[in-house]
Amino acid sequence: MNCVALLGQPNSGKSTVFNQLTGSRQHVGNWPGKTVEKKDGTYTYNNVKYTLVDLPGSYGLSGNSDEEIITEKFIKGGEADLVCVLVDASQLERSMYMLADFASMDVPAILILNMMDVATGQGKTINDKLLSERLGIPVIPFTAADGKGFDGLRSLIEKELKAPHKLITKPETGSKEEAGNLKYAWIDEILEDVTEASGKDYSLSKFDKMLLKPFWGKVVTICIILVGFLAAMLIMSPFMGVAGMLPGLLGTPIASLLNGIHVHPWLVSVFSLLIPNTLYFCISMASFVFGVNIVFGFLEEIGFLARAAYQFDGALSKLGLQGKAVAPILMGMGCTIGGASGTRVMDNWGQKMLTMMVVWAVPCASIWSVIPVVSGMFFPIWGTALVCVGIVAYIFVLMFIVSKVFGNKLVPEESRAGMIMELPPYHKAHWKYIIKEAWIKCYDMFKRAIKTVTLVSLVFWAFSYSSSGNVESSLLYKVGTFIEPVTKFFGMGWRTFMAFLSAAFAKEAVLGTLNAVFAGQSNVADVAFNASTGGVDTMALSQIMTQTISGAEALAFMFAITFSVPCLMALSTTLKESHSLKWTLKTAGFYMGAALILSCIVYHIAAPFIG
Amino acid sequence: MKLSEVKAGAHGLVSSLGHDERFLNRIISIGLTEGAKFQVVRNDRKMPVLVYVRETLLALNRKDCDKIEITEVGA
Numbered sequence: 001m002n003c004v005a006l007l008g009q010p011n012s013g014k015s016t017v018f019n020q021l022t023g024s025r026q027h028v029g030n031w032p033g034k035t036v037e038k039k040d041g042t043y044t045y046n047n048v049k050y051t052l053v054d055l056p057g058s059y060g061l062s063g064n065s066d067e068e069i070i071t072e073k074f075i076k077g078g079e080a081d082l083v084c085v086l087v088d089a090s091q092l093e094r095s096m097y098m099l100a101d102f103a104s105m106d107v108p109a110i111l112i113l114n115m116m117d118v119a120t121g122q123g124k125t126i127n128d129k130l131l132s133e134r135l136g137i138p139v140i141p142f143t144a145a146d147g148k149g150f151d152g153l154r155s156l157i158e159k160e161l162k163a164p165h166k167l168i169t170k171p172e173t174g175s176k177e178e179a180g181n182l183k184y185a186w187i188d189e190i191l192e193d194v195t196e197a198s199g200k201d202y203s204l205s206k207f208d209k210m211l212l213k214p215f216w217g218k219v220v221t222i223c224i225i226l227v228g229f230l231a232a233m234l235i236m237s238p239f240m241g242v243a244g245m246l247p248g249l250l251g252t253p254i255a256s257l258l259n260g261i262h263v264h265p266w267l268v269s270v271f272s273l274l275i276p277n278t279l280y281f282c283i284s285m286a287s288f289v290f291g292v293n294i295v296f297g298f299l300e301e302i303g304f305l306a307r308a309a310y311q312f313d314g315a316l317s318k319l320g321l322q323g324k325a326v327a328p329i330l331m332g333m334g335c336t337i338g339g340a341s342g343t344r345v346m347d348n349w350g351q352k353m354l355t356m357m358v359v360w361a362v363p364c365a366s367i368w369s370v371i372p373v374v375s376g377m378f379f380p381i382w383g384t385a386l387v388c389v390g391i392v393a394y395i396f397v398l399m400f401i402v403s404k405v406f407g408n409k410l411v412p413e414e415s416r417a418g419m420i421m422e423l424p425p426y427h428k429a430h431w432k433y434i435i436k437e438a439w440i441k442c443y444d445m446f447k448r449a450i451k452t453v454t455l456v457s458l459v460f461w462a463f464s465y466s467s468s469g470n471v472e473s474s475l476l477y478k479v480g481t482f483i484e485p486v487t488k489f490f491g492m493g494w495r496t497f498m499a500f501l502s503a504a505f506a507k508e509a510v511l512g513t514l515n516a517v518f519a520g521q522s523n524v525a526d527v528a529f530n531a532s533t534g535g536v537d538t539m540a541l542s543q544i545m546t547q548t549i550s551g552a553e554a555l556a557f558m559f560a561i562t563f564s565v566p567c568l569m570a571l572s573t574t575l576k577e578s579h580s581l582k583w584t585l586k587t588a589g590f591y592m593g594a595a596l597i598l599s600c601i602v603y604h605i606a607a608p609f610i611g
Numbered sequence: 612m613k614l615s616e617v618k619a620g621a622h623g624l625v626s627s628l629g630h631d632e633r634f635l636n637r638i639i640s641i642g643l644t645e646g647a648k649f650q651v652v653r654n655d656r657k658m659p660v661l662v663y664v665r666e667t668l669l670a671l672n673r674k675d676c677d678k679i680e681i682t683e684v685g686a
Contacts, residue, residue, distance in 0.1 A: 059640035418672025
């Protein structure tokens with residue numbers, strides 16, 4: 001049935017080949033009964049449909065992780081008509097280990113020598129014809145990331161499915177201890193005269209010498225990441241700018257059009273306020289995801305993130321994670337959605353889930369646009385600086401708590417493996433591929449966002465809609481004041497509590513909600529949604545807020561919104577990436593609860609001092 | 612001598628990788644086998660050890676490097 005499987009070590013560029021071949025025709029799910037991600041996709045070539053299965057990443061097929069067991073079973077089960085084994089041509093000898101492991105299985109195969117551009121850049125030559133002769137299967141030199149040569153690959157797959165080849169040689173078998181050496185001996189024999197080993201000593205490049213230093217390397221790494229975020233901002237600002245104008249541009253014409261044909265004011269409000277603002281939310285979130293993914297896609301591809309992982313492995317192992325988690329956590333500083341989807345690099349599900357939970361603890365860029373505004377209303381500049389320091393300090397506390405509470409369950413002590421990772425040679429970036437990948441992620445997020453955000457906006461809008469135009473006649477007010485005795489205990493009155501709930505929806509909505517519940521003169525729904533686009537009169541809001549609530553409540557509120565559920569789309573992305581509703585709800589529940597407890601503690605400590 | 616004690620720049624041969632099967636599979640699959648010749652590229656306190664083996668630069672966890680016995684050889 002034209003089922004083709006992709007097999008290769010991490011870093012062999014397997015996902016690049018998979019993504020380029022299938023485009024967006026992918027399906028991601030779980031392998032039956034396991035928390036291992038199953039990725040398959042389809043493509044059509046010469047009017048024939050092919051199914052492509054991305055076998056879970058592992059270094060070999062020795063069967064000592066869920067991923068390896070699944071991969072081994074799948075191949076042995078004969079479900080694949082053809083296995084494409086991918087190796088990294090720039091590190092041929094080591095990377096051929098996967099083929100050596102695979103050789104014991106009697107299945108048709110082809111060998112893809114990926115990253116030929118890097119190998120060529122290093123001055124390596126590979127005699128692929130001789131290699132193919134010795135192995136008995138076709139060998140195709142390839143550079144997946146530049147997007148060329150895929151027609152050649154498709155046509156080779158077509159040919160091989162009709163007239164398949166199997167390996168004509170395999171390593172000798174021996175005891176466990178010997179097996180490894182026998183496999184490398186086989187590889188050495190196969191590669192003789194195919195490629196020449198340089199045999200030279202390794203010397204670090206000038207850049208690596210600086211980047212890999214214990215202390216200064218970390219400083220340089222952090223600086224590069226910060227520059228990366230600036231770049232991400234530059235990338236997304238035009239999209240945000242245009243999106244920001246939408247509510248203003250669309251709102252009035254739609255409103256006057258609908259008013260003209262005497263539609264119910266309810267509907268006018270939905271179409272002229274809710275929908276343009278939802279659109280603005282979604283576009284601005286999508287541009288965050290786009291910018292962050294372009295920058296981190298670039299840093300990953302050139303080989304920088306592997307160095308960052310090396311630098312921060314020690315710190316992350318204290319959380320039960322390993323160095324690789326550094327990328328998603330850093331991405332989370334820009335956008336939690338980007339960070340959550342960045343956890344794909346993790347080795348297994350448990351590590352991935354735990355990393356996602358830790359990423360949630362990192363305040364994203366959006367929250368930093370809210371905190372100084374709110375803090376500035378109540379405290380002098382040095383006070384605001386203190387608030388920020390307090391928030392940053394608490395990030396580490398929360399990460400530690402998360403790893404203590406969930407670490408052992410998700411990544412059991414005995415399965416914790418220290419870093420064993422290659423630092424790839426620096427690559428040139430393939431921009432087209434990076435942009436394409438970032439676009440796919442951003443578009444996928446956007447599609448989900450439109451659905452979820454519209455739905456939740458509608459609920460929120462219905463809650464805050466007031467027929468009289470006064471806050472007291474909205475459902476929000478009734479529910480809020482009813483539960484106020486409880487929320488008061490946690491340090492928040494009904495107003496701040498409602499804004500706290502809206503923060504779990506989107507951080508961008510916080511100021512708008514505050515404006516709606518505090519100002520409360522005009523229609524709540526109108527103010528809430530208008531304000532989200534930056535139309536908040538902070539001076540006026542500041543005056544009412546400082547008269548209505550205490551500094552202690554404001555402080556508790558700021559901590560609560562920062563460390564609550566990051567946003568609706570972060571929740572949705574976590575569900576999509578984890579494929580586990582149970583763990584997604586656990587994460588959300590934990591963060592909601594922890595934020596309330598934090599708010600309670602902050603309020604009761606601060607109240608005697610700042611009243 | 613343990614791999615974690617080798618100074619940067621020195622060369623050596625792996626003499627024993629220990630007996631933990633999971634670790635063995637993992638380390639062998641990435642290129643470090645008994646008898647393999649390697650060069651230590653960096654070895655800093657509290658950091659993974661950087662080892663060059665089979666034309667690949669590897670970062671290996673310190674604790675794991677304590678388990679790997681080696682003999683030093685001249686370049």
